[in-house]
Amino acid sequence: MxxxxxxxxxxxxxxxxxxxxxTVIHSLQYFYTASSGLSTFPEFVAVGMVDGVQFEYYDSNIQRTVFNQDWMHQVTCDDPDYLERKNASFLVAQQSSKAFIGNAKKLFNQTGGIHVYQEMFGCEWDDEDDTTDGYEQHGYDGEDFIALDLKTLTWVAPVPQAVPTKQRWDQDRAQNEHKKNYYTKECVDLLKKHLAYGKSILQRxxxxxxxxxxxxxxxxxxxxxxxxxxxxxxxxxxxxxxxxxxxxxxxxxxxxxxxxxxxxxxxxxxxxxxxxxxxxxxxxxxxxxxxxxxxxxxxxxxxxxxxxxxxxxxxxxxxxxxxxxxxxxxxxxxxxxxxxxxxxxxxxxxxxxxxxxxxxxxxxxxxxxxxx
Incomplete structure (x- = not known):
């Protein structure tokens, strides 16, 4: 042998x-991170991603939106007010995130220390059967805090400290209906636009x-x-x-x-x-x-x-x-x-x-x- x-x-x-x-399911996602007690890190950071590719960035230090993909500049050519709207939107999110941390510290009976708030939201679109979905989740100090159930338009509180927030947000039906419209329509339309602008990269x-x-x-x-x-x-x-x-x-x-x-x-x-x-x-x-x-x-x-x-x-x-x-x-x-x-x-x-x-x-x- x-x-x-x-x-x-x-x-x-x-x-x-x-x-x-x-099955090809496209996604548009935003990630917000706010912190307190960290002097070497921006108090607020926002990142936008389409199909897992980062396309824009904002933080509280620079106070403006930065594009991470060249094809995003075509967006501003067709929509000159895009950057102004994004800057304003991120500034509002920065302020509300800071307020969220202050409220969470009270709910958890905290005074000082380092604390982190995270928000993840976005939408998905199946380009084969045209179905859509959306989500919004909030976390505090590395743990799930509250999340939106888009089917029932109610909020899910996995921790006892989030129950007061759930009760308050459940009562705001108009805001929840607005979120449903955004995640199933407006967000999806924006996703399709980004896919078209970044086709050479995102759909290769x-x-x-x-x-x-x-x-x-x-x-x-x-x-x-x-x-x-x-x-x-x-x-x-x-x-x-x-x-x-x-x-x-x-x-x-x-x-x-x-x-x-x-x-x-x-x-x-x-x-x-x-x-x-x-x-x-x-x-x-x-x-x-x-x-x-x-x-x-x-x-x-x-x-x-x-x-x-x-x-x-x-x-x-x-x-x-x-x-x-x-x-x-x-x-x-x-x-x-x-x-x-x-x-x-x-x-x-x-x-x-x-x-x-x-x-x-x-x-x-x-x-x-x-x-x-």
């Missing part, structure tokens, strides 16, 4: 990872780059997909064409430094990456496709290259020792040596399914070198 075949039979695994684009599709990585001869092969956009993906496992559910954790999508995303998992067989708008990328278990500490190949989806012909040569001695150990421990192996399959398929082995959480930003070479 050749050393290469033994290595393939005993040690090699590959993942069958499929990534498919889920970037093809995944897929690599098979192995940090040592005895470790599983990792299938790593990176550089894709958008980030709405679902990760699931397949073996022999069937999806696995038991003892399988979904992969986590992580951001890259360039605004794209990455995902990876452990497993075996074939790695399939699906992204709406492009053909499937399929990478089969093949030594010539694996990037390792002792030999490298190209990345499927970005040109690729050939693996070094001496992929396993540096491990000949280790494998010989392993063979001797197996022969000593498994006497029956001697009688079966002539019948052991020389196939490259790791058939008959049952792999453990693990989740690999990778650092950000991530490069294949960094991952490999960190384990040398």
């Amino acid at each position: 050749s050393t290469l075949n033994l290595l393939l039979i005993l040690m090699m695994y590959c993942i069958n990872l499929s990534i498919c684009l889920s 599709t970037e093809r995944p780059r897929v690599s098979l990585l192995q940090r040592s001869p005895s470790s599983p092969v990792v299938c790593h997909a990176t550089g894709f956009y958008p980030n709405r993906v679902v990760v699931f496992w397949e073996r022999d064409g069937y999806e696995l559910h038991e003892q399988v954790d979904p992969g986590e999508v992580l951001p890259n430094h360039d605004g794209t995303f990455q995902v990876s998992d452990w497993g075996r067989y074939e790695c399939v990456v699906q992204l709406k708008g492009i053909e499937d990328i399929s990478t089969t278990l093949d030594p010539a496709h694996i990037r390792t500490n002792w030999g490298k190949t190209g990345v499927r989806g970005d040109g690729g290259g050939e693996m070094e012909t001496s992929l396993f040569s540096s491990f000949e001695v280790l494998l010989v020792l392993l063979l001797l150990l197996l022969l000593l421990l498994l006497e029956s192996l001697r009688t079966r040596r002539g019948t052991v399959s020389r196939s490259n398929s790791p058939e008959g082995l049952t792999p453990d399914l693990h989740l690999l959480i990778l650092p950000v930003p991530f490069l294949e070479s960094d991952w490999l070198s960190s384990y040398t």
Whole structure:
């Protein structure tokens, strides 16, 4: 039996990872953070995000709105009063947030110290069935304080200290109706406008780059997909064409430094990456496709290259020792040596399914070198 075949039979695994684009739900979100007792941090900070991309910023020190995306300047060209309205809106939010902290300190019977108020609100729009949704949540000192139930137009108080606020806000039906109109109509219209202005960035599709990585001869092969956009993906496992559910954790999508995303998992067989708008990328278990500490190949989806012909040569001695150990421990192996399959398929082995959480930003070479 050749050393290469033994290595393939005993040690090699590959993942069958499929990534498919889920329903596209766009979002417009605002995050407010107000604090007291922190001299080195602005008393109030506001951040606006569309589809997870920050597009505007305001804080109490600069007292003005700053655009984080070039396409936002087109907004002011078409709507010259936009910045003035945003500045006024953020100033009102700054004042009300400060008042909220003062009221919360009374409710919690607090006097001094550092305290933080947070508000998160926004809307979502499904561009396939045109459904919408909205939300508004308030937090105090890192805990949920009160949230709007948009269906019943009532407020939910998870802590006793928030009950007086809930009772007062529940009675203001006119304000709650106004919020419903904003989150289901006005906010959605604004979201659609931002999507149109930032179409080249927010609605682009970037093809995944897929690599098979192995940090040592005895470790599983990792299938790593990176550089894709958008980030709405679902990760699931397949073996022999069937999806696995038991003892399988979904992969986590992580951001890259360039605004794209990455995902990876452990497993075996074939790695399939699906992204709406492009053909499937399929990478089969093949030594010539694996990037390792002792030999490298190209990345499927970005040109690729050939693996070094001496992929396993540096491990000949280790494998010989392993063979001797197996022969000593498994006497029956001697009688079966002539019948052991020389196939490259790791058939008959049952792999453990693990989740690999990778650092950000991530490069294949960094991952490999960190384990040398």
